[in-house]
Amino acid sequence: MSEEKAKILKIDDVFQLKLRIPDYQRPYKWTVKNVQQLLEDLSEHFSQNQKSYRIGTLITHKNDECSDIVDGQQRITTLFLLLKYLDCNFGKEVDLIYKHSISSNNIIKNYNFINEFISDSSLNKYDFYKYILDKCEMVCIELIDLDEAFQFFDSQNSRGKALQAYDLLKAFHLRSISNDNKEQLEYVEKWENSIISTRFNKNGDLYFIINLILFRLRRWLHYQNGFHFTTDDLDVFKGVDDSMNYPYLTSIKATQYLYKMANLNPFIYNREFIENPFFISQTIINGSLFFSYVEHYIKLYDCLFNPNNGRLKRTKVLDTNVLDFIYYNNYERTGDTYVRNLFQAIVIYYYDKFGDNHLDTAVIKILKWSYRIRMEKFSVRVETIENEVQSKNSILHYIDQIIHSKDILKYSISLNIKEVNRKNIHVLNSLFNFNFEELKDEK
Secondary structure (H helix, E strand, O other), X not given: OOOEEEEEEEHHHHOOOOEEOOOOOOOOOOOHHHXXXXXXXXXXXXHOOOOOEEEEEXXXXXXXXXXXXXXXXXXXXXXXXXXXXXXXXXXXXXXOOOOOHHHHHHXXXXXXXXXXXXXXXXXXXXXXXXXXXXXXXXXXXXXXXXHHHHHHHHHHHOOOOOOOHHHHHHHHHHHOOOOOHHHHHHHHHHHHHOOOOOOOOOOOHHHHHHHHHXXXXXXXXXXXXXXXXXXXXXXXXXXXXXXXXXXXXXXXXXXXXHHHHHXXXXXXXXXXXXXXOOOOOOOOEOOHHHHHHHHHHHHHHHHHHOOOOOHHXXXXXXXXXHHHHOOOOOOOOHHHHHHHHHHHHHHHHHHHHHOOOOHHHHHHHHHHHHHXXXXXXXXXXXXXXXXXXXXOOOHHHHHHHXXXXXXXXXXXXXXXOOOOOOOOOHHHHHHOOOOHHHHHHHO
16 A cells, blocks of 8 residues: 545645546536535535535545546536636636536536526625635545556446445535534444344345335335435435424424433433434434434344344244244245335334334234235336335325324235236245135136
8 A cells, every 4th residue: 555645625725736637537427416415515504604614535646746636526526616606717727627528518507507506595705705715625635656546446436345325324414413523433333333244134234224224114105216225315314404493393302302311310201211212204303313313223123123032023923923934935036025125114114103012913914915915926026016115005104194003903905816926935825825726726
């Protein structure tokens, strides 16, 4: 590993580095949505008159007298466009050359959007310009060795492990935490530990809970597709700052305050107030509460589905328990995995709302509703799950609407099988007391 130089520079100093875009760089692809997010972040911190605001990281390779941009091109380009709009004399010494037509088209679109955004705002152009140059900063890392620069570039863009959307969420919510390095390190450590793969969650608990449970439920409850969580969907987990005084946030803040007080004085408050007061579909409070929110559901999932001692070990189905039942032979097939994840998500939503009340009955209802899809369909695809769960008659929306756990008893499930499904699983036939031989005889 060659020597690396890392330092924090003001934006004014960043653009004194004789930056250059090397040939191996990809086009400038930031969309209006990306630019809008950056502008909103900058204008918010400017309005709050914060002493400093760290925008991100710039990684360069020292090449003669120039600094080739290895990572950070999108943000640097957008900052240049913004500063150029705020002061037409800015950057006369900056020589950023974009060879891709894609870059040129996006530069024009984004510059026009910057014009509209600033024109529609009450920002003082000069003060905003000076704030960005003097108060905003980036972590700048300079790589000396050319081979290392190429290795880093390749690892970020092709061969290396791709960044997950939740990695960007971590960065976003860490920025919302006050400058308490100890607190930030604690959240980062827990976050990274949750990425480690396990027997039943090969991508780690964090991927499973955010991508397959929380994201899907938060989307499905609004009748929206939620199967794939990408960087375009980060807004699902971006909320409001704790400083906002919106009336609808009062109850969330109050319960959080009560939770803190109950844990400080556990002998004074009822036990129910000692548990973390989260609800899956709630508005996200940016910062530390987001990390607590995710950690809460990682623990809740383990409480229910831990293969050794999860709560569903006590829920009987046929001659076994639910946790053993869902891992039948061939449970890893794609369609079976889709159905199992659907079942797990809805069980978590029910437990999050009603706890142990009528839980065993609810679990069996959800099990039958979910696995009847496997029984009825020759092939279970992404769109199959999306259509079923977004139906107004789905058990998820039924659970969302009821106010008493006993109402789950009223939900009825019918099985509609018209043809023999060769992929049908014997244990599922038993679950529904269904005889495929009779169906074959009818044919």
